[in-house]
Amino acid sequence: xxxxxxxxxxxxxxxAVDEVSFSVREGEIFAFLGPNGxxxxxxxxxxxxxxxxxxxxxxVNGFDVVKQEKDVRLSIGVALQETGIDKVLTGxxxxxxxxxxxxxxxxxxxxxxxxxxxxxxxxxAADRRSGTYSGGMRRRLDLALTLVHRxxxxxxxxxxxxxxPASRIEIWNEVRRLxxxxxxxxxxxxxxxxxxxxxxxxxAIINHGKIVSEGTADELKRLVGxxxxxxxxxxxxxxxxxxxxxxHEAEGTNVSFELKxxxxxxxxxxxxxxxLQPERxxxxxPSLDDVFLKVTGESYEGGEIRVD
Amino acid sequence: xxxxxWLFTKxxxxxxxxxxxxxxxxxxxxxxxxxxxTSGLSSVASLPQFEGSDYLNFIxxxxxxxxxxxxxxxxxxALVRDIESGxxxxxLLTPATRTAIVLGPMIAGMLQLFVQTLLxxxxxxxxxxxxxxxxxxxxxxxxxxxGFGLGFAGYSVGxxxxxxxxxxxxAGTLLFFPLIFLSTTFVPKELIEAEWLKVAAxxxxxxxxxxxxxxxxxxPEIDWGALSAGLAVAGTMSLxxxxxxxxxxxxxxxxx
Numbered sequence: 001x002x003x004x005x006x007x008x009x010x011x012x013x014x015x016a017v018d019e020v021s022f023s024v025r026e027g028e029i030f031a032f033l034g035p036n037g038x039x040x041x042x043x044x045x046x047x048x049x050x051x052x053x054x055x056x057x058x059x060v061n062g063f064d065v066v067k068q069e070k071d072v073r074l075s076i077g078v079a080l081q082e083t084g085i086d087k088v089l090t091g092x093x094x095x096x097x098x099x100x101x102x103x104x105x106x107x108x109x110x111x112x113x114x115x116x117x118x119x120x121x122x123x124x125a126a127d128r129r130s131g132t133y134s135g136g137m138r139r140r141l142d143l144a145l146t147l148v149h150r151x152x153x154x155x156x157x158x159x160x161x162x163x164x165p166a167s168r169i170e171i172w173n174e175v176r177r178l179x180x181x182x183x184x185x186x187x188x189x190x191x192x193x194x195x196x197x198x199x200x201x202x203x204a205i206i207n208h209g210k211i212v213s214e215g216t217a218d219e220l221k222r223l224v225g226x227x228x229x230x231x232x233x234x235x236x237x238x239x240x241x242x243x244x245x246x247x248h249e250a251e252g253t254n255v256s257f258e259l260k261x262x263x264x265x266x267x268x269x270x271x272x273x274x275x276l277q278p279e280r281x282x283x284x285x286p287s288l289d290d291v292f293l294k295v296t297g298e299s300y301e302g303g304e305i306r307v308d
Numbered sequence: 309x310x311x312x313x314w315l316f317t318k319x320x321x322x323x324x325x326x327x328x329x330x331x332x333x334x335x336x337x338x339x340x341x342x343x344x345x346t347s348g349l350s351s352v353a354s355l356p357q358f359e360g361s362d363y364l365n366f367i368x369x370x371x372x373x374x375x376x377x378x379x380x381x382x383x384x385x386a387l388v389r390d391i392e393s394g395x396x397x398x399x400l401l402t403p404a405t406r407t408a409i410v411l412g413p414m415i416a417g418m419l420q421l422f423v424q425t426l427l428x429x430x431x432x433x434x435x436x437x438x439x440x441x442x443x444x445x446x447x448x449x450x451x452x453x454x455g456f457g458l459g460f461a462g463y464s465v466g467x468x469x470x471x472x473x474x475x476x477x478x479a480g481t482l483l484f485f486p487l488i489f490l491s492t493t494f495v496p497k498e499l500i501e502a503e504w505l506k507v508a509a510x511x512x513x514x515x516x517x518x519x520x521x522x523x524x525x526x527x528p529e530i531d532w533g534a535l536s537a538g539l540a541v542a543g544t545m546s547l548x549x550x551x552x553x554x555x556x557x558x559x560x561x562x563x564x
Contacts, residue, residue: 050400073403084398086390088326089319100315101402129326145398 001026001153001185002047007056009042016042018209019056024187024202029179031200032189033288035300039209040189041081044157047187048078061153074102077151081158083142087131091122091141094130095148102149109148116144120174136167143174154178156188160195168195175199193288193300203288205295213295217288224290229267230256231278242276259283312404316412317419323386324420330382335424338375339431345370346435349494362526365439367494368432369521372449373514374488375428376421376457381481383417384464388474406557410465411550417461418454425453445524448535455542456517460484462549469556491515516541 002024009017017039024030032040045051047058049069057064063071085094092113099109117123120140125133130141139159146154159175160168176199178184190196196203197217204214213220232254233239239250246267248257255278259267264283271278292300324330345367387410390396399409429437429446439445460481467480490508492500492515500506509515520538523531 048401050397070403073401076401078398078401080394080397082394082397084394084396086319086323086393086395088323093322097315097319098398098402101312101399101404103403 001028001061002030002187003059004043004047005057007043007046007058008054009039009046009051010054015209017046017053020206020209020211021056022204022211022214024185026185027179027183028201029175029186029188029199031196031203032187032206033191033193033196033200033203034189034206035191038206040191040206041157043206044078044080044155044187044189048076048155049073074149075151076153076155077146077149078155079142079146079157079159081161083138084145085130085138085142088129090127091117091130091133091144092126094141095144098145098148104149112148116147119147120144136163136170139163139167139171140174143171147178150182151184153185153187156186158189158191161191172199193292197288205288205292207292207296207298213291220288220291221286224286224294225258226286227259228256228284228286229259229264230254230280230282230284232280233276233278238276241274242271242278245270245274309405309408312408313411313415316399316404316408317415320383320386320413320416321419324382324416327386330386331379331420331424334375334378334382335427337378338371338424338428341374342368342371342428342431342435345494355499362438364432364435364437365525366522368428368437368525369449369518370488370493371432372425372428372453372521373456373517374485375424376453376460377481377484377488379421379424380417380457380460380464381478382420382464383413383461384466384468384477384481385474387413387465387468388472388477391468391472392474400557407550407554410462410469410553410557414458414461414465414550414553417464418458421457421461422450422454425450439525440528441524441530444530448524448530448539449521452517452520452538452542455539455546459542459545459549462546462553466549466552466556469553487512487514492518513541513545 004023005021007017007020008015020039020043032043034040042051046053047060047065049065049072052066059065060072061075063075065072089097095113095116096106096109099112100106104112117126120143122137122141122144125137130138133141143159156175160171163171172195175186175188179186188199200217202214202216203220204211205220206212213223231239231242233242234253236250236253239253239255243250243255243257246257246262248255289300292298346364349363349367387396390399400406429450463484464477464481468477471477471480490505491512492509497506497509500509516534516538519534520541523534523538
């Protein structure tokens with residue numbers, strides 16, 4: 001669906017995107033994860049024909065993004081980082097115009113607009129100027145606009161940046177639904193580790209214009225090792241005894257190590273046999289944070305989101 | 309491409325109508341110019357170089373053209389708003405051609421100037437305007453006004469796309485205001501005394517628009533030579549500006 005080979009974009013002396021190669025399969029959700037300025041948006045702009053690559057080659061839906069830009073545009077849907085909405089027009093007017101620009105007849109465009117308004121739950125607000133919409137409604141309208149011509153590949157550039165948690169989850173659900181119900185291939189960029197983890201089948205981590213690692217969330221996490229267990233005891237002697245049973249050392253009253261050959265049950269049974277009772281015991285999955293630190297040597301400074 | 313252009317034109321017209329303050333002040337200023345110039349300067353028309361024509365007929369083109377310059381600036385500003393809202397990027401992502409995307413707002417700008425010109429004419433008629441050659445005088449003046457307006461709207465669209473800044477787009481059109489006055493604005497060329505101003509007026513395209521309009525407004529018979537020169541200048545300007553605007557459409561999304 002998307003094939004990218006050694007794609008480069010330089011602005012003056014700076015390489016915003018530096019020899020990036022990857023491929024996205026049909027029906028997949030693929031995430032580009034990286035901090036601000038990593039080259040995510042520039043990549044999207046090149047793949048969607050808005051910006052010409054300095055070097056390299058890219059194909060979307062089998063069409064070359066430079067030589068067949070019109071075919072590319074007809075087959076893709078794009079939601080850029082800023083929502084692309086004229087505030088003076090109503091939601092319905094924007095959707096109908098969009099349909100007409102994608103060669104639909106007036107009746108077809110009107111019917112499609114009605115459908116999409118229902119899908120993104122904007123039927124009631126349809127005839128109000130979009131300038132009066134809330135942030136979440138505007139994103140939903142923006143998403144609807146990208147779907148007008150039933151694209152098979154969808155590009156979402158930071159679809160939830162700046163949204164509150166509730167609207168974010170709405171967008172996540174919408175993205176999943178598009179992928180599952182219509183089999184739409186989705187390329188999304190995000191600076192939120194949780195978002196990539198939550199939505200994407202495969203993730204490419206991009207930093208300073210280069211892809212530093214690629215794989216499923218689990219594959220990436222395996223790079224930094226498996227689950228770790230952390231326990232806290234009332235006194236240091238207990239902690240020491242517990243640590244020794246697994247061949248590790250305690251740090252004061254705390255013990256933590258990578259589980260590796262043990263299962264959580266092994267640990268609990270072993271502690272129980274020795275009559276040891278930790279005050280607190282937690283098992284932690286490695287996060288994409290850890291992955292980012294490991295593959296780039298830098299700690300992650302992207303956005304933080306809390307979803308409870 | 310024509311369907312697309314029409315769709316973009318319709319959309320721009322809708323946007324203009326919903327933002328009445330984007331055109332009302334400009335219209336008021338044009339009418340104000342007309343009133344002030346006519347009442348303040350009308351006695352110069354008794355000079356022989358005016359060949360007996362009324363000063364109102366002579367000055368009317370100035371009001372129309374300065375209104376066109378101001379109004380066309382609004383076209384560029386509307387485009388800057390689109391770039392800032394991200395809507396322009398969405399339009400670039402449709403299969404619509406770049407030319408249609410910039411031509412739509414230009415045509416809408418031109419239609420706005422058409423209505424504006426009609427309104428200025430109505431005020432002039434109220435002030436007692438009579439056109440010696442009759443209806444063709446009216447028709448060709450309007451034609452020249454919208455031709456010049458289309459060119460100017462293209463200029464402002466091009467500047468807007470190049471700078472992506474509303475102030476710069478406005479400043480770009482303000483730079484053109486001197487052109488209106490470095491011309492046969494208030495008196496015929498024979499009456500201009502400063503040699504440099506005569507030279508400037510000769511090279512100034514606005515001069516030919518003025519002369520073209522006056523060729524059908526002030527004379528007892530149409531001066532076809534001056535009229536064709538005016539129409540040719542308006543046509544050429546429009547074409548050059550459409551190309552200027554369209555070639556800038558792609559660059560509009562370059563990172564700042």
